[in-house]
Amino acid sequence: MRADISRFSGAVWRTSTYSGSxxxxxxxxxxxxxxxxxxxxxxxxxxxxxxxGTDAWGSFISTLA
Structure with a gap:
């Protein structure tokens, strides 16, 4: 699902540990x-x-490992 960033105002974003630096x-x-x-x-x-969804994200990450 795609959402507008304003829906997450006040959120603290962090760089994913899976991102390359x-x-x-x-x-x-x-x-x-x-x-x-x-x-x-x-x-x-x-x-x-x-x-x-957290389950979908977990499945995605497990395929990368």
Whole structure:
């Protein structure tokens, strides 16, 4: 699901531990929203947010490992 960044005003974004640090292309996530994991691109801080269910995000991450 795609959401507007304003839906997450006041959220504290952190760089995902899965992002590479070599080229500053970072995925940022915010915690504290029950049942979902909001994700956005650090290069577009006012851009859209992709919202994943925590189960879907866990499945995605497990395929990367």
């Amino acid at each position: 070599e080229n500053q292309n970072c995925v940022q996530v915010t915690d504290g929203v029950p049942g979902i994991l909001p994700v956005h691109d650090s290069k577009q801080p006012e851009g859209p947010v992709l919202v994943f």
